[in-house]
Amino acid sequence: MRDRWNPITRNTKRQPSTIDVNKGETSPMSRIVIVSNRTPGKGPAAGGLAVALRKVLGEREGFWFGWSGKLSDQPSREARIEDIGGLQVAQIDLTRDDHHAYYAGFSNSILWPSFHLRLDLATIESHWYEGYRRVNHQFARGLLPLLKPDDIIWVHDYHLIPLASELRQLGARNRIGFYLHIPFPTSDALYAVPHHEELMRDLSRYDLIGLQARRDVAAFTEFAEHQAPSTFGGHEARAIDFSRTEVDAFPIGSDPEAFARIAVSPAATKMVRRMQRSLGEQRLILGVDRLDYSKGLPQRVEAYEKLLANNARMRRSVHLLQVAPPSRDTIKEYQETSDTLDAMCGRVMGHFAEPDWQPLTYVKRAYGQPSLAGLYRLARVALVTPLRDGMNLVAHEYVGSQNPADPGVLVLSRFAGAAEIFPDALLVNPFDTDETSEALRMALDMPLEERKQRWQALMAAARKYNVDDWAVSFLDRLAPGSLDRSSTTRDILYLASVA
Ligand code: ADQ
Numbered sequence: 001m002r003d004r005w006n007p008i009t010r011n012t013k014r015q016p017s018t019i020d021v022n023k024g025e026t027s028p029m030s031r032i033v034i035v036s037n038r039t040p041g042k043g044p045a046a047g048g049l050a051v052a053l054r055k056v057l058g059e060r061e062g063f064w065f066g067w068s069g070k071l072s073d074q075p076s077r078e079a080r081i082e083d084i085g086g087l088q089v090a091q092i093d094l095t096r097d098d099h100h101a102y103y104a105g106f107s108n109s110i111l112w113p114s115f116h117l118r119l120d121l122a123t124i125e126s127h128w129y130e131g132y133r134r135v136n137h138q139f140a141r142g143l144l145p146l147l148k149p150d151d152i153i154w155v156h157d158y159h160l161i162p163l164a165s166e167l168r169q170l171g172a173r174n175r176i177g178f179y180l181h182i183p184f185p186t187s188d189a190l191y192a193v194p195h196h197e198e199l200m201r202d203l204s205r206y207d208l209i210g211l212q213a214r215r216d217v218a219a220f221t222e223f224a225e226h227q228a229p230s231t232f233g234g235h236e237a238r239a240i241d242f243s244r245t246e247v248d249a250f251p252i253g254s255d256p257e258a259f260a261r262i263a264v265s266p267a268a269t270k271m272v273r274r275m276q277r278s279l280g281e282q283r284l285i286l287g288v289d290r291l292d293y294s295k296g297l298p299q300r301v302e303a304y305e306k307l308l309a310n311n312a313r314m315r316r317s318v319h320l321l322q323v324a325p326p327s328r329d330t331i332k333e334y335q336e337t338s339d340t341l342d343a344m345c346g347r348v349m350g351h352f353a354e355p356d357w358q359p360l361t362y363v364k365r366a367y368g369q370p371s372l373a374g375l376y377r378l379a380r381v382a383l384v385t386p387l388r389d390g391m392n393l394v395a396h397e398y399v400g401s402q403n404p405a406d407p408g409v410l411v412l413s414r415f416a417g418a419a420e421i422f423p424d425a426l427l428v429n430p431f432d433t434d435e436t437s438e439a440l441r442m443a444l445d446m447p448l449e450e451r452k453q454r455w456q457a458l459m460a461a462a463r464k465y466n467v468d469d470w471a472v473s474f475l476d477r478l479a480p481g482s483l484d485r486s487s488t489t490r491d492i493l494y495l496a497s498v499a
Helices: 096-115 128-146 163-169 187-191 196-203 214-225 256-262 266-279 297-310 332-352 369-378 393-401 433-445 448-464 467-478
Strands: 032-038 052-054 062-072 080-084 087-095 152-156 175-179 208-211 246-249 283-288 318-323 360-363 381-384 409-413 426-428 492-494
Touching: 032 128, 062 096, 062 128, 087 096, 087 128, 096 128, 096 187, 128 163, 152 163, 152 467, 163 175, 163 196, 175 467, 187 196, 187 214, 208 214, 208 467, 214 246, 256 369, 256 393, 256 448, 266 283, 266 369, 283 297, 283 369, 283 433, 297 318, 297 332, 297 381, 297 433, 318 369, 332 360, 369 393, 381 393, 381 433, 393 409, 393 448, 409 433, 409 448, 426 433
Parallel strands: 032 062, 032 152, 062 087, 152 175, 175 208, 208 246, 283 318, 283 381, 318 360, 381 409, 409 426
Antiparallel strands: 052 492, 080 087
């Protein structure tokens, strides 16, 4: 239902459809506008970004803008505004065709695989770009009338690269920041993306670009400093000017203290007890991921298979639990990954299962945070082995949930952004399943003293890179001096699923 009284623009006259010319200045009263593909839903957040974003100022006004999740015959002309659990949310509907080209098409069949260096899994249908562009234009048209001149706009992720350009073309002069949750690709992978030059030019319209890791900043800088001419031209390539755009690494994190608390909550303990009953003396090896080819799941199961094959003593004394709810399952490559994983798990069961012992359990459903935290705490080893990952929050959450007196071991891919944060994990090359299998053995055999030492270093890093400070440091850089840190009423907002 449409609100008659628009809380987003309360205390103001309704904004004209084009923003007044202003100097893009920010003040201590500037509102924060978060824009992401999906807006937060009514239930608990799950999957996709599914990342806790601390709202930095409890008293601070602002709102969230994004797609409603609804498909309609006609694109919305205006955003609908709703109060969702005290959060002001403005949403637009998209047409089925636009959504397909923008989301399953350009975003998730071109940008996602290319940025994860999986060009072999990209479907390069360049016409999807038109839908991607149209949706970004529609976002800009829907957002613009809601903006005040000094609003600070924080745009999230690869679905919305052109949004600053689109907003600026309509007259917006606000400070606009962009955060890329996935890795920034190498130049070669970027060149494989249709219209990559335009996209990079779009990025140059942001005031601040936040990337996950130093590795990503290096890749961005490499592109910016050595811009290659387009493949066929006839026209002189115009170098993109990034001189007005700041680019830096802002590694995202979790809330480790919250996970430490949740992991001993009654709901978590219930899950722990259930699991302990079924595990008996077996040590738990845990994987928690969205089912995605970037997460290295078949390689992980192969490494586990090698552990069992090469270490007969491990059989019956360990159990792998892989939790991997499906995501983006309308996309062929995701269905294929799911089929491959089913087959791999079946193979390991066929080789090693006994009437009274199963080597693994594969669960395809999402769990609430307490159950996850309980599983994390119980697991002697977390296998976090993506082939490439922006950050990987499961690694952070696992560390936060450990029992300080008897912590587990994190086996972590060197190709996750998290590897820069957690050098004290057992870092592995996930493509090398012998190496991962050996790290797994080391983790299972690791003496308590070493486990404690490593975990203490990991926990210190998880605290240092917590999600609250992540949001503050990004917004502080985007709009220096505009954050009132004295605020004591801090809310926790959850980024909605964009998976
Ligand atoms: P994702 O690719 O989704 O996020 P990740 O960082 O691991 O990857 O975040 C997954 C989130 O979903 C975690 O908070 C986790 O708890 C939750 N989750 C996973 N499986 C779950 C399950 N079965 N049940 C319930 N919850 C589950 C993208 C990028 C990452 C980047 C994040 C945040 O791909 O690299 O770290 O955004 O920026």
